[in-house]
Amino acid sequence: xxxxxxxxxxxxxxxxxxxxxxxxxxxxxxxxxxxxxxxxxxxxxxxxxxxxxxxxxxxxxxxxxxxxxxxxxxxxxxxxxxxxxxxxxxxxxxxxxxxxxxxxxxxxxxxxxxxxxxxxxxxxxxxxxxxxxxxxxxxxxxxxxxxxxxxxxxxxxxxxx
Amino acid sequence: xxxxxxxxxxxxxxxxxxxxxxxxxxxxxxxxxxxxxxxxxxxxxxxxxxxxxxxxxxxxxxxxxxxxxxxxxxxxxxxxxxxxxxxxxxxxxxxxxxxxxxxxxxxxxxxxxxxxxxxxxxxxxxxxxxxxxxxxxxxxxxxxxxxxxxxxxxxxxxxxx
DNA sequence: GTAGAACTACTCGGATAGAGGGTGTCCGAGTCGGCGCGG
DNA sequence: CCGCGCCGACTCGGACACCCTCTATCCGAGTAGTTCTAC
Numbered sequence: 567x568x569x570x571x572x573x574x575x576x577x578x579x580x581x582x583x584x585x586x587x588x589x590x591x592x593x594x595x596x597x598x599x600x601x602x603x604x605x606x607x608x609x610x611x612x613x614x615x616x617x618x619x620x621x622x623x624x625x626x627x628x629x630x631x632x633x634x635x636x637x638x639x640x641x642x643x644x645x646x647x648x649x650x651x652x653x654x655x656x657x658x659x660x661x662x663x664x665x666x667x668x669x670x671x672x673x674x675x676x677x678x679x680x681x682x683x684x685x686x687x688x689x690x691x692x693x694x695x696x697x698x699x700x701x702x703x704x705x706x707x708x709x710x711x712x713x714x715x716x717x718x719x720x721x722x723x724x725x726x727x
Numbered sequence: 728x729x730x731x732x733x734x735x736x737x738x739x740x741x742x743x744x745x746x747x748x749x750x751x752x753x754x755x756x757x758x759x760x761x762x763x764x765x766x767x768x769x770x771x772x773x774x775x776x777x778x779x780x781x782x783x784x785x786x787x788x789x790x791x792x793x794x795x796x797x798x799x800x801x802x803x804x805x806x807x808x809x810x811x812x813x814x815x816x817x818x819x820x821x822x823x824x825x826x827x828x829x830x831x832x833x834x835x836x837x838x839x840x841x842x843x844x845x846x847x848x849x850x851x852x853x854x855x856x857x858x859x860x861x862x863x864x865x866x867x868x869x870x871x872x873x874x875x876x877x878x879x880x881x882x883x884x885x886x887x888x
Numbered sequence: 889g890t891a892g893a894a895c896t897a898c899t900c901g902g903a904t905a906g907a908g909g910g911t912g913t914c915c916g917a918g919t920c921g922g923c924g925c926g927g
Numbered sequence: 928c929c930g931c932g933c934c935g936a937c938t939c940g941g942a943c944a945c946c947c948t949c950t951a952t953c954c955g956a957g958t959a960g961t962t963c964t965a966c
Contacts, residue, residue, distance in 0.1 A: 568909090569728045569816040570949065577841045578822060593899065601822040607951055613901065626958035629899045642844060655730040655816075661739060661762040666878040679867050680738045683803060683859050691852035698844050706840045717827040729948090731910065754938065768912055774940065787919035790938045 572611040573649045575603055577703075579612070580645060583621065584637045584704050585715045586722065591623075591630030596725045600718075611649060618648035637704055643695035656684040733772040734810045736764055738864075740773070741781065741806060745798045745865050746876045747883065752784075752791030757886045761879075772810060779809030798865055804856035817845040 579597050586592060594612055598605035612631050615621045620640055621631045633640070658681035660674035675681055707714050740758050747753060755773055759766035773792050776782045781801055782792045794801070819842035821835035836842055868875050 567728060567730045567811045567816050568814070568818065568949095571818075571820065572949090573817065574820060574822065574841070577845075581841065591899095595899090600826055602825045603822070604951060606953075609900070610902090610951085616900090623900060624958085625898085625900050625956090627898045627960055629958075631900090642848070650728045653729070655728050656734065657729065657732075659732065659735060661735065661764070664763045665761055666882045667874065679864050679871070680735070680742065683864060684738075684856075687803070687852050687855035687859075690855040691848050694848035694851045695845075698848075703840050703844060710840070713828065721827045729910095733910090752938095756938090765912060767914075770939070771912085771941090777939090784939060785919085786917090786937085786939050788921055788935095788937045790920075792939090 567655055569646075570649055572607075572614075573646055575601070575608055576611050576615055576645050576649050577642065579608070580615070580620065580633065580640065580700055581703060581707070582718050582722075583631065583633050584700055585718045586632065587719075589632065591628065591632045592722060593630035596722060597631070599725050600721060615645070615648050618644065620644055620648055637701035638699055640700040641696045642698045642700070642703075643692055645700075646695055654685070654688050656681075656688060658684075728816055730807075731810055733768075733775075734807055736762070736769055737772050737776055737806050737810050738803065740769070741776070741794065741801065741861055742864060742868070743879050743883075744782065744792065744794050745861055746879045747793065748880075750793065752789065752793045753883060754791035757883060758792070760886050761882060775809050776806070779805065781805055781809055798862035799860055801861040802857045803859045803861070803864075804853055806861075807856060815846070815849050817842075817849060819845070 578601065582597065582600060583592065594609040595605045597612070598608040612621060612623070616623045616631070619634055622634045623629070623631050658675045658678060660678070662668055662674045662678055663670065663672070739762065743758065743761060744753065755770040756766045758773070759769040773782060773784070777784045777792070780795055783795045784790070784792050819836045819839060821839070823829055823835045823839055824831065824833070
């Protein structure tokens with residue numbers, strides 16, 4: 567059970583975008599050069615973020631990506647779901663139906679105790695992710711590393727050429 | 728990010744094994760026939776459980792698997808880790824090192840705020856899994872479906888021939 | 889000088905190959921139970 | 928009748944193919960800026 571590496575990229579990229587104060591868009595190539603990531607592949611992840619309504623994309627010259635909403639309204643869960651999909655990690659395949667006393671018309675996703683326990687754990691995970699917004703991350707980083715926003719903006723302008 | 732299907736099989740199998748009151752071992756073929764699972768592949772999962780010390784295996788005639796400890800001392804996390812491995816889903820690849828102001832000698836797994844947030848969520852998931860023991864599941868099932876243990880034992884003896 | 893239109897270069901977007909891990913299967917090593925033989 | 932040794936079959940254990948998802952890449956569609964021309 568491993569998470570796509572794109573989640574990490576997407577989270578860091580969203581954080582970087584949150585420091586772009588003026589309304590300009592940042593293109594995928596620039597965002598990728600930030601961490602020496604493969605540009606085309608990061609672009610793919612950004613497309614997923616755009617489909618999820620987390621960023622907006624603009625084509626053509628001076629185009630690129632920018633956050634679609636305020637950082638307060640973007641949770642970590644939003645980003646994870648945008649990249650990984652909405653499906654949960656533990657998928658109950660209802661094997662109880664094949665066991666003794668298995669009923670064809672029972673929804674074992676609801677009645678199976680093991681499925682419930684696994685879902686409860688995963689719900690706890692999701693709740694924790696939903697409780698953290700991009701603004702929280704941003705504030706923590708700015709508190710611990712006050713130079714980060716400025717460095718990020720400088721790098722963006724330097725890479726623009 | 729999807730969990731191996733073997734986790735579901737392992738959990739149900741451990742639960743079934745918990746209903747074997749006498750000390751006899753159940754072979755993989757019988758355990759697989761219980762839910763019409765591929766026997767050889769379930770055997771592979773049972774090997775993982777054996778390596779993790781959750782079940783003990785016996786070779787030869789009348790051999791098979793039995794629980795290595797009491798159900799109270801087997802948590803859901805134990806089973807999940809035995810099948811999925813100890814590595815966490817979100818693996819911080821420390822991409823901050825490539826960014827502006829990246830230090831070669833800093834452990835970004837510890838300092839990166841995003842990594843911390845993701846780890847916190849995953850810890851919550853693990854904690855929830857560790858809080859549920861196989862005995863808890865067993866008790867809940869026996870309370871809701873009192874016929875389950877008897878059915879399971881009957882099926883085991885029926886499949887033994 | 890200004891407005892319009894065409895052109896050009898730039899950026900995203902989806903369609904297209906390659907690699908790694910999960911899925912599934914098979915056969916061999918080791919072991920336990922049973923059977924036969926001898927005392 | 929009882930004990931011992933051999934034999935045989937049975938079960939786990941690890942080594943071997945297959946497939947799907949993640950990773951990575953490329954080229955085309957669409958767009959905004961620019962430039963040129965005509966009024």
